[in-house]
Amino acid sequence: MRFYDHYNTSLNDDIDLEHESSYNAWLQYAWIGDLEYKKQIERYTNELVTLEQSSIIHSATTELNQALFSMLNSQPRVSMSLSSTTGLVLATTKQERQLPSTIRLEDIEDEGYAIKTHDNQTIYIVGRSDKGILYGTFHLLRLIQMKKDLDNLDILENPANQFRMINQWDNVDSSVERGYSGNSIFYRDNQFSSNLTRIKDYARLLSSTGVNAISINNVNVHQIETNFITSEFLPDVKKVASIFRAYGITTFLAINYASPIGIGNMETADPLNPSVQQWWKEAVKEIYESIPDFGGFIVKADSENRPGPFTYNRNHADGANLLAKALEPYNGVVIWRCFVYNCKQDWRDRETDRARAAYDHFTPLDGKFNDNVILQIKNGPMDFQVREPVSPLIGALKDTNQILEFQIAQEYTGQQRHLCYLIPQWKEVLDFDTYAKGKGTEVKTIVNGSLYNNKYSGISAVSNIGNDYNWTGHTLAQANLYGFGRLIWNPDLSADEITDEWVRMTFGNESQTVEVVSHMLSQSWEIYENYTSPLGVGWMINPGHHYGPNIEGYEYSAWGTYHFSDRDGTGVNRTLKNGTGYTGQYFSPNKEIYESIERCPDELLLFFHHVPYSHQLKSGETVIQHIYNTHFEGVEQVERLAADWRELEGKVDKVRFNDVLSKLEEQLEHSKEWRDIINTYYYRKSGIDDRFKRKIY
């Protein structure tokens, strides 16, 4: 019997039996053979009491029933009132009178929950709302998957961030922009997909990590997708939204700023034009008539050739407020992306610096946006490189709602062919002290809305999933999707904690497996950085598809992503003193640290400075020797990754074992390309021999 046949939610024609464990990701709910543990938890799982009903609570009970059947081969008796002395109780804080007073109901916030073991007999999962119940349910099931003791649970969880969002870059033709896991699960043949089960399973995966919002189409909104907000496609959007709604996830659409022209046959999309304003009001009304809890719009405007308010000599505030006013009556929001820069820059022009663009564009507009506009800011000033400084825009907007944007899709970090676990990178971003209001104003305190007391705030990310049977191309890339949700729910979780959860849920609790996989993941970002572009300089990849080394691929292009390597040195001078002045966008003392060649962290040196190859790093090595060392080391590390994984043969099911192994073998092959091309490039430029006389071509 197929494992996921246990769920009627998960029956999926696309997936063969042998790919079941790949498909189930971290919701394996593997059979628990440990009789002692089973006995221990039996009393909490014999009865399931739900004091209220809603579609979200239904999702929770369904998940529980199926998960418990799968793990324990028994299902709880279901009841609507507290009768039994043992079992599991799901309730919102509204049921206060029926709940033990030891549960601190007043501390449970909007989407938060408590899990409390009462008298060693009953476990209560209490949410402020039904969403909290669902999150608490997934939490409990996680504990069981990890075989945790349930006897003394006293958990209180509130999400740190209000918007915990996923952006799909899916196109209606079924392609996924920057997708590395097959085609879209949402669309097929220029229509919405009829495989709603797949979407439901995606909702389960997301919800289990705490994600509460999703935009379902690419921010580059093409011709057909422009019509998603019309009656042609709204019935389909509604269907998808209702699937996500049952998992506590609000649906958004990316819109085409030129819709009044494309759909409305108007001659302008000028945000100050009353007819345009009227057009949007009516368009929004139609959406909310169909989907009353619709989230709002995400907009990429005046960026990389997308239309926007610039066409009409209006600014981004004019542009965003147009939509905001239309959405306001329905509590909808506009998420306006700050990824705006000149993608037609002249490489000869050393004054223009793409890194400056978002800050330069948006800080002058601080305070000018409607209060249901949220600016979405990429974590770095460039574009999701393996290493970038934190965007200086974060913290610089004091009167504007903002969302931080990560990219789970590994566009620049190996495209889910290389292993690159991104949680440690995102941790660093969230923990980075901006000094926006003096010491201790880390990114996480800004994006959660607390520092500036924003009405709306949060974190979003570009998804890494597609219709591959394992969702993410590289099986281990599932960890990035899981980890994103968990980290933004609680940025104070350590990467190791998140990793441990994911590995145990995904591959079980066998100790060598947990140790090996955790170690592989935790090392992988550093490894990828080692053999790719050095010391924060970024890029050096093939233009267009962005895979594989091409050191000068962007060096003379219009995209603003240069490294200026010459025979004497390498790196970009972004200092105030004699560079592009980008360092001036940071608060002190970050400004001074980045400005100084001596104080600038090694790993970002070439992002901020052009230095001679002989420049000595804090590590004691010269820049050129560091490049050689890390590139040789990176490949050796990939060799060890593959060797480590091979040790798990027989401990991981065959499909996942072989899938990961073949990816690691590909990574090894390609990491050698990176190593040899980068080393050869710098050797030919610098003429400086490797101190250890290793082979450079």
Added chain:
Amino acid sequence: MRFYDHYNTSLNDDIDLEHESSYNAWLQYAWIGDLEYKKQIERYTNELVTLEQSSIIHSATTELNQALFSMLNSQPRVSMSLSSTTGLVLATTKQERQLPSTIRLEDIEDEGYAIKTHDNQTIYIVGRSDKGILYGTFHLLRLIQMKKDLDNLDILENPANQFRMINQWDNVDSSVERGYSGNSIFYRDNQFSSNLTRIKDYARLLSSTGVNAISINNVNVHQIETNFITSEFLPDVKKVASIFRAYGITTFLAINYASPIGIGNMETADPLNPSVQQWWKEAVKEIYESIPDFGGFIVKADSENRPGPFTYNRNHADGANLLAKALEPYNGVVIWRCFVYNCKQDWRDRETDRARAAYDHFTPLDGKFNDNVILQIKNGPMDFQVREPVSPLIGALKDTNQILEFQIAQEYTGQQRHLCYLIPQWKEVLDFDTYAKGKGTEVKTIVNGSLYNNKYSGISAVSNIGNDYNWTGHTLAQANLYGFGRLIWNPDLSADEITDEWVRMTFGNESQTVEVVSHMLSQSWEIYENYTSPLGVGWMINPGHHYGPNIEGYEYSAWGTYHFSDRDGTGVNRTLKNGTGYTGQYFSPNKEIYESIERCPDELLLFFHHVPYSHQLKSGETVIQHIYNTHFEGVEQVERLAADWRELEGKVDKVRFNDVLSKLEEQLEHSKEWRDIINTYYYRKSGIDDRFKRKIY
């Protein structure tokens, strides 16, 4: 009235009146206003006598009628016998008794002709066959277009080359591989085009230059095209062949070597397998039943991922002979391309040299091919770069038929967006002394079959036309198509003679126009070379589409096209002494000349040698200063090209004037990109300042 309405052959729905002169190319047949000249030639054009009939002679008389009407506004009386005392007589040598004895009939070869003015009253155009009549007719019309004196004509023309062939790289989906002039004129929507008029006009253009063979589909034979040799498409091929036949042009098809698998559902295409042999025999039989004068096959096998005999551990002779034996009963031939190399080479491997590949593959097979196999050899060892040495395979095959391959399509020479007149380049190739049999064995004496007394020989080229209204994208690129035909008819024509003909026929005889356009064309190859890759090193272009500068675009790729530039020097060491040994493929003294840094011609220095930037050229400049100088000069030259052309405003019709001007403006813009990127690249590498302190970035 539309000019080309004069011809019923040329009526073409695709072409608007305003684009008529663009469309007519060099067959303008412009109205002759000069009454004196009209009077002078009147007596030769008042009567047209054809002593024989054939479809080819019909093409000649039709062309004459229409051209004379267009130029003179009168048409000759047509008669079948010599009655009048003045006029034009078309005849083959069979009519010896009716022809003046002053015509040296015995000197007229197979496709040759004589044009003789008799007694200042009659002009005789006499061919050995009707093809000669047609060529002679176009010759006479050319003379009239150029307003030449017709009173004392005594012309004998025999084509130097037997096969004078055009290769279309057209796909049935209407795309053209390396096409820069719109889509295919042959195919639309995966079917043969119904616009046969366009094909007929193409036949007229080709025939007017002496071309006598054409392959009508891409050498990369895709799925649908594989079936061209089956009953599904043969009726269409037959139609096209009959159009070309009337213009003396034999039709060929490019075939898929794996056809027995793709069409025949066999499990193998092994050339030594009797069933495969039988399959080809039957396939060929079917073709000839439909098209009795079908030319044969052109084959790209075991090259750039195309199937071929290597799959079955057979060699190219086995592969070609399989097809040759099937074609033999019908006098068909196999044209087997020598563009065979390892396109998956490791850039780290400095032993492998793509330049060596054709010679290394094919010289061991010399003498092993059936005598109806012709090897088609690209002019250079690489791939149609702006500058390459002549392929050393030319002259090295003593017992094998061969055809030389040029590329009229400007894949690497500006893609018909830049002006690059290729006749001077091809002249250099044809005049190159291979020393294959000692001094005086120029390429032209080998490819015309005379040196080794080949049964078959000739020259082919990849076409540059598409369905653009001017055929060639860049209006002036028409000159390359014209010049190709004229040059291979008679390689002893100078480039200037060909240019003069083309300019006068295309733009008229006004002296400034002739001077300016001729000068622009004659300079353009050098100009393009100046601002692109230097000193014969080639490439440095964007991978894939091959347009625009990308200095290291192929430097670390699998395609074998490197330049190995480092901080000290640049170029490829292909010497016997300590390089790839490629120089050893040439006959002495070329071998020694190329081997020697001192003797190697400047323009090929970096093709054969890796030299320091400070190396002094024969010109007296250092390599680096030469690079800077030529790149600055190249852009200045393009500026002058545009200025020169602007002088012709009002002398050239508006459409062609503006079309060429906009192309020149684009060329100027893009030549600056080339200049700045190449100079910056080499400056960053070498650190050597420009002696003249010009701006390098």
